[in-house]
Amino acid sequence: MTKDVIALTDRMPDAWSVLAGLLAGGPDLHVRSAAEGAVIQLCDAEGRPLVSIEAPLLLHVPGEAQRLLGATGGDGERRWWTEARASTAVPGAEQLAGAFAARLATLLGGTVWPPDAPGADDATHPVDTSQITAVPAPVAAQPAVDVLTDKVAVVLQDRPVIAMSSWLSQALRATLESERALQIVTPRHCRLSLPTGSALTGPPTRWVVQDPDCGYYDGRTGAVLRWQDGAFEAAEDADGQTPVAPAFADVAPTGERQMLLSFRAVHDPDAHLVLGGALEAAWQALIGELPTGWGTAEPANLPWSRRRLTDLAYERAPQPTWTVVVGSADRPALATLRVLRTPEGVEEDVTLAVGFRDGEKPPVSAVADLAAELTARHGLRTLLAQLREARADLTVPPHFERPPVPFGFALGPAEVAEAGTGIAARPPLPAAPVRIGAAARPGYYYPLGDGDPAEGWTDFETLLRHLRGAL
Incomplete structure (x- = not known):
């Protein structure tokens, strides 16, 4: 490994x-x-x-x-x-x-x-390298890549948490540029950080988990995998079906939950613009404090600073800037923030995750007021709030997790105007929408239940079809 x-x-x-x-x-x-x-x-x-x-x-x-x-x-x-x-x-x-x-x-x-790393027990004597020989590195290889084929770059990892390190992010960029997929191979005891899990968007990009029973399986879907033609691909049984690894389905409820908030804000490209205000407002509303750190990779090594974030995005423009933002150890919270320049202005795409231990109650009721604040002060365009049964530490384990369930959705004034104010104001939902903008140019927050899967997804689908004019 x-x-x-x-x-x-x-x-x-x-x-x-x-x-x-x-x-x-x-x-x-x-x-x-x-x-x-x-x-x-x-x-x-x-x-x-x-x-x-x-x-x-x-x-x-x-x-x-x-x-x-x-x-x-x-x-x-x-x-x-x-x-x-x-x-x-x-x-x-x-x-x-x-x-x-x-x-x-x-x-x-x-x-x-790790404390038991070979060679770490005796720092005084040089390692005998007379018998160490290496093979030539492929031209397209990165320091983090262990196997490179025409189809994929394979990274072998064995850490408690597989983070989106600078090496891993470089490997991911290199695979995209060379039209390859990234496949991360780990033992079954490893977990992914939320940014790493989000980067593995689906086959042929995969999280490959070593398993003593079936060999290998996909850590996100459970599909049993085999190394075929230079990549890990889904295996098929005699009936042509892909079996699911038993370890993937071995799940016990813990009572832990996550609140997930995804929103997009757009600002005029003003010389005095300072980014990160929308994320700060969300962090304060859901957690009661501000972020503590940020960086362009994990570990996040810089103290939180909206000014330094803005300076970095300005230096990288017109290329987008991706960052990870973390909070204090008292409340598990982590966000990814992507800043990019669009024809509409300067866009901030935020995904914020907050973990809650068994018995703790997520602040569902705070999201409507947050949507109103983001609309009034931070150029909100869209917001989706979801709950899921998942680890409070926000890591991704190699077994089944229920998908998140939407409990709230918001449209800013620009999106309401595009959909039509009359349509946006009268959705066919059990709960009436909450106006969150000025009367002359309103936005709306749509309650979608309390996290019940059947209710949340049904209402969300109904709302989207209505806004798109399909009803």
Whole structure:
């Protein structure tokens, strides 16, 4: 599986400490940079990569290491996160990565994840690399890619939570550019972070779970998989049907739930525009506090700042900007925010997820007032609010989860005008819509029940058909 090792250090890895870590393989290995200098690679005499080391990140956000690595991820204090990935094609490379991370932790104070990483138990002696040999890396390969075929790029991972790291996001972009699919292979005990799960949009892009009973299955659908013609594809039984792995259906109710809020806001491209206000309003309404951190990958390493978010989006325009936003450890909350320039203006697409433990009540009634605030102050176009039975920690497990059920939908004034004010104001629903805009240019919030599957989906479908003029 994956051979990732992470050093979580108290002090910043400077050039000398990194050099000392690189010498864990002795003086005969070579060093080169990749990814425009963001990655350092230890290579053999032929220049073939053995270990790739990413630039250190200072985790300003308390709890991010623990969220992604579990109890061994630290105690919530600020740490420097330095990640090394050993080539899975090279026996012994993981020991080299472990020794590198252990040297950093010894010199700078800190810990190594995983604690039992090969090579991490003795940071004083160089690793014997005389027998380590590597194979040439394919031209299209990324540091995170373990197998590359004409159809797919395969990434092998074994972490508590498979996060949308910078390496993984680079691999995803590279596969799209090369017209391949991304397939992530993990053991059954792994889970996906919400951003990673959202990025796996369906076959041939897959989450492939290793299972002792059936071999492999799709972690999102349960379909049994086989490696065929250079990719993991759905297997078929004698009747031509794809069986479902028994492990996928092995589910016990926990009482935990998630509230999911997806909305789109559009702003005039004003020179004084500061982004992130709509997300802040939603966070405050549902959680009672502001976000704590954000970043362009996981772990989110920057303290929350609307100004810095705006500056980044401005620098990247006209290309879109994708970010992940996290909250405090007291209330599991996570959002993805995509900013892009459209003919209508500057658009913010937000998906916010909030986790609730057994016995806790999601603030369903707060969404109507939030929709009104987003309409009045933040250019709301559409909003969909849903509930689902799922893990409160917002991770995605490799077994069946019920789909989310809509309980509220909102249209901003521009969408109401497009649908027709008379049509938007009189939907054939049990509950009357709530006006959330000015009388002259209204928007509407549509209650869709309290999360009951039959009621929520039936009312939502009826509403959409009515707004589209199909009734």
